[in-house]
Amino acid sequence: MRQVSLREFRTRGAKALAAVPAGETVLLSGQQGPAYFLVPVLGDVSLEERELRRAMAKASLRESWRIAEASGLSGMGEEEIDREVEQVRTTRRRRK
Numbered sequence: 001m002r003q004v005s006l007r008e009f010r011t012r013g014a015k016a017l018a019a020v021p022a023g024e025t026v027l028l029s030g031q032q033g034p035a036y037f038l039v040p041v042l043g044d045v046s047l048e049e050r051e052l053r054r055a056m057a058k059a060s061l062r063e064s065w066r067i068a069e070a071s072g073l074s075g076m077g078e079e080e081i082d083r084e085v086e087q088v089r090t091t092r093r094r095r096k
Contacts, residue, residue: 003028039052
Protein backbone atom coordinates (compact mmCIF):
# COMPACT_ATOMS: atom_id res chain seq x y z
CA MET A 1 0.00 0.00 0.00
CA ARG A 2 1.31 3.42 -0.92
CA GLN A 3 0.69 6.59 1.03
CA VAL A 4 0.04 9.93 -0.69
CA SER A 5 -0.63 13.21 1.07
CA LEU A 6 -4.05 14.77 0.57
CA ARG A 7 -2.38 18.01 -0.41
CA GLU A 8 -0.34 16.35 -3.14
CA PHE A 9 -3.39 14.47 -4.40
CA ARG A 10 -5.46 17.67 -4.51
CA THR A 11 -2.83 19.67 -6.35
CA ARG A 12 -1.38 17.05 -8.68
CA GLY A 13 -4.29 14.58 -9.02
CA ALA A 14 -3.44 11.66 -11.31
CA LYS A 15 0.24 12.68 -11.41
CA ALA A 16 0.47 12.03 -7.66
CA LEU A 17 -0.69 8.46 -8.31
CA ALA A 18 1.59 7.82 -11.30
CA ALA A 19 4.22 6.05 -9.17
CA VAL A 20 1.65 3.66 -7.68
CA PRO A 21 1.57 0.23 -9.38
CA ALA A 22 -1.73 -0.74 -11.00
CA GLY A 23 -4.07 -2.54 -8.61
CA GLU A 24 -2.43 -1.24 -5.42
CA THR A 25 -4.47 0.47 -2.71
CA VAL A 26 -3.49 4.04 -1.86
CA LEU A 27 -3.82 5.64 1.57
CA LEU A 28 -4.47 9.38 1.44
CA SER A 29 -3.34 11.11 4.60
CA GLY A 30 -3.76 14.63 5.89
CA GLN A 31 -2.37 16.59 8.80
CA GLN A 32 -4.46 14.61 11.29
CA GLY A 33 -3.35 11.25 9.88
CA PRO A 34 -4.99 8.73 7.52
CA ALA A 35 -8.10 10.10 5.82
CA TYR A 36 -9.12 7.97 2.81
CA PHE A 37 -8.36 4.78 0.95
CA LEU A 38 -8.31 4.72 -2.83
CA VAL A 39 -9.17 1.15 -3.71
CA PRO A 40 -8.76 0.01 -7.31
CA VAL A 41 -11.67 -1.77 -8.93
CA LEU A 42 -10.68 -5.20 -10.18
CA GLY A 43 -13.06 -7.66 -11.76
CA ASP A 44 -16.72 -7.65 -10.72
CA VAL A 45 -17.64 -4.15 -9.55
CA SER A 46 -20.72 -5.34 -7.64
CA LEU A 47 -18.62 -7.66 -5.44
CA GLU A 48 -16.08 -4.91 -4.85
CA GLU A 49 -18.88 -2.51 -3.87
CA ARG A 50 -20.34 -5.04 -1.43
CA GLU A 51 -16.97 -5.52 0.25
CA LEU A 52 -16.44 -1.78 0.43
CA ARG A 53 -19.88 -1.25 2.00
CA ARG A 54 -19.14 -4.01 4.52
CA ALA A 55 -15.83 -2.35 5.45
CA MET A 56 -17.57 1.02 5.82
CA ALA A 57 -20.24 -0.52 8.06
CA LYS A 58 -17.58 -2.10 10.26
CA ALA A 59 -15.74 1.22 10.54
CA SER A 60 -18.98 2.97 11.49
CA LEU A 61 -19.72 0.33 14.11
CA ARG A 62 -16.23 0.69 15.60
CA GLU A 63 -16.73 4.47 15.77
CA SER A 64 -20.09 3.98 17.52
CA TRP A 65 -18.45 1.67 20.04
CA ARG A 66 -15.69 4.24 20.63
CA ILE A 67 -18.26 6.99 21.24
CA ALA A 68 -20.30 4.75 23.56
CA GLU A 69 -17.18 3.85 25.51
CA ALA A 70 -16.12 7.49 25.83
CA SER A 71 -19.57 8.57 27.04
CA GLY A 72 -19.93 5.68 29.50
CA LEU A 73 -22.81 4.05 27.64
CA SER A 74 -21.01 0.88 26.61
CA GLY A 75 -22.25 -1.03 29.65
CA MET A 76 -25.95 -0.49 28.96
CA GLY A 77 -28.12 -3.59 28.96
CA GLU A 78 -30.93 -4.40 26.53
CA GLU A 79 -33.62 -3.12 28.87
CA GLU A 80 -31.88 0.23 29.29
CA ILE A 81 -31.43 0.55 25.54
CA ASP A 82 -35.10 -0.30 24.93
CA ARG A 83 -36.15 2.38 27.46
CA GLU A 84 -33.94 4.98 25.74
CA VAL A 85 -35.36 4.11 22.32
CA GLU A 86 -38.94 4.25 23.58
CA GLN A 87 -38.31 7.58 25.28
CA VAL A 88 -36.97 9.11 22.04
CA ARG A 89 -39.88 7.70 20.03
CA THR A 90 -42.39 9.11 22.50
CA THR A 91 -40.74 12.53 22.37
CA ARG A 92 -40.83 12.52 18.56
CA ARG A 93 -44.48 11.51 18.47
CA ARG A 94 -45.39 14.41 20.77
CA ARG A 95 -43.64 16.89 18.46
CA LYS A 96 -45.85 15.92 15.53
